[in-house]
Amino acid sequence: MILVKRILLIFTVIGFVTACTVKPSNEAEMDKFVDNLMSQMTLDEKIGQLNLLSMWFDTTGPRMSKGVEQKVKDGLVGGVFNFWTPKAVRKLQDMILTQTRLKIPLLVGYDVIHGHRTIYPIPFALAATWDIEMIERIAVAVADEASADGLQWTFSPMVDIARDPRWGRVSEGAGEDAFLGAEIAKAMVRGYEQGDLSKQNTLMACVKHFALYGAAEGGRDYNTTDMSRLRMYNEYLPPYEAAVKAGASTVMTSFNEIDGVPATGNRWLLTDLLRNQWGFDGFVVTDWTAIYEMEDHGVGDKAKVTELSINAGADMDMVSEYMIEELPALVKSGRVKEATVDAACRRILEAKYKLGLFADPYRGISDERAKSQIMSADKLALSKEAALKSFVLLKNDKQTLPLDASKKIAFIGPLVKNQRTLLGNWAAAGNWTKIMTVWDALESKYSNAKFLYAQGCHLVEDKYIRRMTDQGNGNVIDDRPAQQLIAEAVRTAGQADVIVAVLGEAYDMSGEAASRSNINLLDNQRDLLKALKATGKPVVLVLMNGRPLTLQWEDDNIDAILETWLPGTRGGEAIVDVLFGEANPSGKITMTFPRNVGQIPIYYNHKNSGRPFNNDSKFTVKYIDMENSPLYPFGYGLSYTQFDYSGVQLSDSTLAEGGSITASVTLTNSGDRAGEEIVQLYIRDLVGSITRPVKELKGFQRIALNAGESKQVTFSITPELLKFYNADLKWVAEPGNFLVFIGGNSDVKNNAKFTLK
Numbered sequence: 001m002i003l004v005k006r007i008l009l010i011f012t013v014i015g016f017v018t019a020c021t022v023k024p025s026n027e028a029e030m031d032k033f034v035d036n037l038m039s040q041m042t043l044d045e046k047i048g049q050l051n052l053l054s055m056w057f058d059t060t061g062p063r064m065s066k067g068v069e070q071k072v073k074d075g076l077v078g079g080v081f082n083f084w085t086p087k088a089v090r091k092l093q094d095m096i097l098t099q100t101r102l103k104i105p106l107l108v109g110y111d112v113i114h115g116h117r118t119i120y121p122i123p124f125a126l127a128a129t130w131d132i133e134m135i136e137r138i139a140v141a142v143a144d145e146a147s148a149d150g151l152q153w154t155f156s157p158m159v160d161i162a163r164d165p166r167w168g169r170v171s172e173g174a175g176e177d178a179f180l181g182a183e184i185a186k187a188m189v190r191g192y193e194q195g196d197l198s199k200q201n202t203l204m205a206c207v208k209h210f211a212l213y214g215a216a217e218g219g220r221d222y223n224t225t226d227m228s229r230l231r232m233y234n235e236y237l238p239p240y241e242a243a244v245k246a247g248a249s250t251v252m253t254s255f256n257e258i259d260g261v262p263a264t265g266n267r268w269l270l271t272d273l274l275r276n277q278w279g280f281d282g283f284v285v286t287d288w289t290a291i292y293e294m295e296d297h298g299v300g301d302k303a304k305v306t307e308l309s310i311n312a313g314a315d316m317d318m319v320s321e322y323m324i325e326e327l328p329a330l331v332k333s334g335r336v337k338e339a340t341v342d343a344a345c346r347r348i349l350e351a352k353y354k355l356g357l358f359a360d361p362y363r364g365i366s367d368e369r370a371k372s373q374i375m376s377a378d379k380l381a382l383s384k385e386a387a388l389k390s391f392v393l394l395k396n397d398k399q400t401l402p403l404d405a406s407k408k409i410a411f412i413g414p415l416v417k418n419q420r421t422l423l424g425n426w427a428a429a430g431n432w433t434k435i436m437t438v439w440d441a442l443e444s445k446y447s448n449a450k451f452l453y454a455q456g457c458h459l460v461e462d463k464y465i466r467r468m469t470d471q472g473n474g475n476v477i478d479d480r481p482a483q484q485l486i487a488e489a490v491r492t493a494g495q496a497d498v499i500v501a502v503l504g505e506a507y508d509m510s511g512e513a514a515s516r517s518n519i520n521l522l523d524n525q526r527d528l529l530k531a532l533k534a535t536g537k538p539v540v541l542v543l544m545n546g547r548p549l550t551l552q553w554e555d556d557n558i559d560a561i562l563e564t565w566l567p568g569t570r571g572g573e574a575i576v577d578v579l580f581g582e583a584n585p586s587g588k589i590t591m592t593f594p595r596n597v598g599q600i601p602i603y604y605n606h607k608n609s610g611r612p613f614n615n616d617s618k619f620t621v622k623y624i625d626m627e628n629s630p631l632y633p634f635g636y637g638l639s640y641t642q643f644d645y646s647g648v649q650l651s652d653s654t655l656a657e658g659g660s661i662t663a664s665v666t667l668t669n670s671g672d673r674a675g676e677e678i679v680q681l682y683i684r685d686l687v688g689s690i691t692r693p694v695k696e697l698k699g700f701q702r703i704a705l706n707a708g709e710s711k712q713v714t715f716s717i718t719p720e721l722l723k724f725y726n727a728d729l730k731w732v733a734e735p736g737n738f739l740v741f742i743g744g745n746s747d748v749k750n751n752a753k754f755t756l757k
């Protein structure tokens with residue numbers, strides 16, 4: 001019986017494949033194919049294509065998907081997500097082919113945010129590598145692995161600019177800078193899609209969250225945003241635009257409102273800007289239940305918000321099921337034109353066509369591919385390379401790091417032996433139970449060394465955070481009181497020459513719905529650090545966390561601080577390599593680290609104001625109760641070696657329209673070991689028709705130098721690089737004087753001046 005079914009299925013598929021135009025190459029052929037298919041579709045079937053449901057997971061919002069399989073059979077679903085494996089996806093597409101009238105394959109998506117099974121450092125950490133070429137390689141590898149596991153679509157990249165580290169989702173983005181964010185966004189889109197979705201090892205990218213999601217008031221996830229058009233265009237929109245222009249096939253709406261209209265129902269955003277100004281021709285998916293949530297936003301009842309969303313330009317409804325429930329009547333009554341449903345349906349069918357799903361509904365799925373691609377050696381090596389490049393050395397007094405393995409070293413802290421935290425949030429199908437902790441890596445690498453261990457404290461003691469985080473999942477919780485854990489740690493530390501404290505945030509203290517009002521190290525962890533400091537021994541702090549923290553006390557008191565973020569599958573090993581000097585840290589932070597939360601928002605590319613900050617003068621932009629500078633500026637990070645910069649040399653002091661000049665420095669590694677430096681170019685437009693930032697990142701290069709080696713590092717400057725949106729939202733470069741800065745972080749003073757004619 002099973003054999004008969006199988007044979008029948010094979011015939012169905014062959015018949016299906018021959019019935020369809022197979023090669024998804026030519027636009028005219030695609031149009032013909034989609035026209036033909038749509039001519040056979042009922043209105044309900046077209047609306048079914050707009051419905052995206054979640055398969056396996058519990059809800060992360062106010063509604064969840066139920067009875068999905070039945071709805072698939074009933075032709076009421078265009079795509080599913082939270083779902084993978086060749087077997088499961090094959091089964092679902094089989095169901096489509098055998099049990100639905102038109103046999104339209106499903107889109108299968110997932111939040112493959114920083115790896116699918118091989119997990120790379122969180123996106124915020126990847127940004128800290130400033131290694132665009134590597135980020136693109138990672139996106140290629142991620143697509144390769146995820147597509148072998150049945151997926152065609154990832155909800156990545158997240159390109160939301162964020163200036164508020166209280167917002168938990170800074171972990172998913174590239175930080176505070178639009179120029180860097182745009183470069184990363186493009187690289188990820190290129191890597192996922194490779195300009196050709198018919199290749200079976202690619203994924204459709206989804207640029208999210210459109211738009212301005214990172215500007216939530218107070219850093220509280222899902223909260224209101226409000227900003228001027230000038231700020232939008234100059235400071236927040238460039239990464240979305242860059243990703244769209246790099247060819248991203250899909251865009252996800254954001255939960256927030258813009259100008260009082262929720263993004264999911266905002267026609268200016270989804271149609272005027274995205275489609276008409278930027279030329280986006282893919283489809284727009286809402287975020288999870290975002291249409292449903294428009295009722296709570298207070299812009300209408302169920303029918304009204306559905307009408308608003310589709311008329312605004314949203315094509316696919318994630319989980320609300322409002323489109324499927326409301327559109328038939330809305331079309332009937334004329335509130336939504338059938339042509340609008342047709343347009344949305346067409347865009348989704350086109351995506352399926354481009355993916356080659358009509359030619360092969362099992363696109364990319366084979367058990368052999370899954371076996372050879374999933375967690376393959378090259379992907380694991382890439383994950384480690386990325387982790388090594390992402391770590392940021394925040395402080396290193398008296399060359400406390402790297403460590404000497406012949407010394408007695410005490411490793412203290414709840415993250416020394418914690419697996420779950422290493423993978424971070426949104427770890428897709430990553431299996432944290434199979435990865436090496438810091439302690440495992442120590443033991444495997446230095447089997448004869450004298451390492452000591454004590455847990456020292458619970459990862460989380462705070463009762464509010466305990467309630468909101470996943471305490472069962474790799475966080476060691478026991479009944480021992482804090483004082484007992486600290487006393488034991490101090491006894492252990494007493495036997496050591498050096499103490500390494502491994503502390504930070506639990507994996508789900510950053511990410512979605514993980515905003516914090518206080519971004520200090522947790523009190524119980526700080527108490528442990530204070531006790532370790534009181535031993536008088538040198539203390540190294542290794543941090544794992546998904547956002548900038550306020551580390552004033554640590555910076556004042558701890559000898560060395562290594563930021564390792566949430567470093568992925570090979571993170572434990574990478575940490576050990578850096579601690580013992582086998583690798584030299586080279587990452588630089590992509591978001592300002594404030595001294596305390598009162599300084600937020602704090603970002604390097606601020607305006608000068610009419611009363612620029614002056615330490616010696618009270619009536620200037622300042623707080624009177626603290627050192628006003630950031631603790632660590634954007635772009636900052638140390639190395640075990642030392643890099644020296646020459647002055648900035650310009651090829652010419654004037655730049656003509658249509659011309660270009662170069663700015664260069666000689667970079668010297670004056671220390672005693674090889675290292676990599678991220679050289680940064682900033683420009684200041686001294687006078688403009690609107691006020692201009694005190695500095696803007698306009699270029700960067702990762703330069704490797706051996707000890708004693710020097711190299712000239714050159715950037716090209718063209719008028720295009722000097723453009724900004726003026727008060728009329730025109731993209732212009734205005735003649736006048738500019739300063740060019742080149743250095744190792746945004747606090748660079750080293751500059752030269754030129755004039756744009």
Ligand code: NOJ
Pocket residue numbers: 060111155208287288512
């Ligand atoms: C909600 C999140 O905001 C979004 O980033 C994610 O892609 C969807 N849920 C799907 O899981």
